[in-house]
Amino acid sequence: MREVAVIGVGMNKWGELWEKSHRTIWTEAALKAIDEAKVDRVDAMVVGCMSGGLFVGQEHLGALLAEQLGMGPIPGTRVESACASGGLAFRQAYLAVASGMHDIVLATGVEKMTDVDGGAATFALSTAADQEYEGFHGVTFPGLYAMMARVHMQRYGTTREQLAQVAVKNHAHGSLNPNAQFPMKVTAQQVMSSAMVADPMRLLDCSPVTDGAAAAVLVPLEWARKRSSGPFIRVAASAHATDTIALHDREDMAFLGSTAKAAEQAYKQAHIGPSDLSFCEAHDCFTISEVMVIEALGIAERGQGGKLTASGYTALDGKIPVNPSGGLKSKGHPVGATGVAQVFEVVEQLRGACGARQVKNARWALTQNMGGTGASTVIHLFERV
Amino acid sequence: MEVGIVGYGAYVPRHRIKVEEIAQVWGADAPTYKKGLRLEEKSVPSPDQDVITMSVEASRRALRRAGVDPFELGAIYIGSESHPYAVKPSGTVVAEAIGATPNLHCADLEFACKAGSEGMFIALSLVKAGEMKLALGIGADTSQGAPGDALEYSASAGAAAFIMGRERLVAACEHTFSFTTDTPDFWRREYQHYPRHGGRFTGEPAYFKHTLSCARELMKRAGLEPGDFKFAVFHQPNGKFPLTASEELGFTREQVQQGLLSPSIGNTYSGASPLGLTAILDVAKPGDRILMVSYGSGSGSDGFVWRVTERIEEVRSLAPQTWAQIKDRPVYVNYGTYAKFRGKILKAS
């Protein structure tokens, strides 16, 4: 396997992009990454998109989007793993370069979510759960995570206030990110008095509905070294694991087994442990998600994620900042794009290009992108070399 | 050879609406309905309940009391005027849900409030004829009265199921008799949401004529008098009609009280006298005789003479009893919720 580097990333401000279509949003991000990478060709393109079909009535995205690039009949592949589609697209691109199959591969993610009404968007997202045995009963994603939260709270004494602190922290981070959809700061009181969506998850516990895209250009590290003097952003590990699709089939409903499994593999590949991380971008689709993710990543002890968050350990000035970008909570969550946008943040941070939200002396970074209630997780480790 | 009921089951939804709640919306006089028609409140099906769901639950309860393998059922008949589908049987869903498919006969019946006793009669008759060992007859409805109409105070929801057989009876059927004429006192035309009725015409020439004629002829043929019965149950479109009918026939209040459910749950239409019968079976002693007479507009009455057997003592506690269900944590809804539940609110399509 060849070592792989990311030499260009692209994304724009996310939000309700009424004037822009699915393909336009995607192409803008893709071109940014290509221009930044200063490449005159890409050998292959991978796009992560959860549900072109349900959100914009469009499938066959591999071909459609490859055509938008104007780079000829290159292979265009669409991958789907619910909200982990972006992370999985990046992994497929990584594997293509690492294996020697292609030299310059564009990894992208996109979702255009605002072309349908709220009920339809909620339904589209719910297809990431077991349609026949969860979705059939009218459960939603906020509802599923709410049920996980309730178990976590009951078993570990995680408090409502601790969950709110995840939102407080990530909005504070997001307020420093020009690409964030909701860059406003929030207080714990605001989170805890926002509208109830699925008890105990309130509106400000949930990531928003977002239009957005992100892209990254991957090449062999050696190839990058020949072109410039660095520093380079090396992909140090790529791991992917799955768990039961239905929450009720999970051995432990308050633990993210797929994240723990993928993290274990990733740390092993890179020969590091969680304490070596400079920061991480985690899949905080809900406040409870981040609490459970940092436990599965080994940043927090099992059951202590809420407490650790409230202590400031994961804040921008803490020991291991989690979601310096603002996370899905503040930056937005165009589901298929999220995993690639995490890479965007990591690359910008490791380059030291993040201004006010810059993590000091960042060397090792982790991205954790999750689908469903944790039925799939994609983790990547990055090192500045 | 004796035939009769092997197992019975009742189902009444939890939601209720009080007569006062309906009356205040329409500017009507609640005491007129409470005293005049002896109605206090009625059951309301929630949006996820219909004739099929209630029939399944009532049938499962009947199966528990019968202690028979559902696969042995030779037929299933559901009588209702509110089948969820105009075309597509209710009975197939129920048969599938209780595990009775595929070797059985199935039909949905409709005859206003008499459809339930029809199902019972046909099930009983097929067993009696030796066509099958066991047959299931169900009466169930989620009836609608037009908003503001007198029927809105009574039209309610409930289901009763009876497994008929030849062995291990809890009540033997001693006699049956049916009385039928063409009397247009109440109807609902195809594609209409609410029924229409003939006002006071539904009384004397309709309900009373058929109920009384059927009861009298049945008792005459059986050689029995009101004094020979421990209990009697009549169709109960409200609380007043069955009491008037029973008095005219010479029954006492004690004989009809146990099976008189309509003041508490309203008129469950096809479920009405069958549900009354389940309430009686819940307390009857071996040897007790029960007179049951249904009434369905249009019009007709089915009469049955039941004699309770020893086995009743073994089975009645095997499933929820009818009065206990009626009194179990009722949830009262206001008219707005009731209107939403019953699809009476015009929504954007």
Place this chain on the structure above:
Amino acid sequence: MIGLARHWREIPQRYRYEAARCDKCSAVYFPPRLVCSKCRGREFTKTVLPQTGKVETFTVIRVAPTGFTDEAPYAVAVVKLDDSIRVMAQVVDCEVEKLAIGDRVRLEFRKVQQDGEAGAICYGYKFVPEA
């Protein structure tokens, strides 16, 4: 909405709670599977799930997906069936504000979805408080 055949083929599970028990290790699967994920066994025997159990976790859906908006707020719970596996379904006939982990519930036959006023009705199970 759900396709006709898609719902129809789930009838044994949705109407009768039929599950599969692994002949080798006794693990129970609902719905039935072809391979046991505990022991990779491929032989199963039909079993029927117990119809009572205890709420392990729950939520109250206030922002509902298409098809369920008229029902909100409604409770959904993961219930551990007595001496058996967990299943997920709505909890109805209860005051959602008073629902709690540990509550005893039983399965009842209900309408779960319908394709509007004119389309097919999907029946299935929901939980109600145990008497």
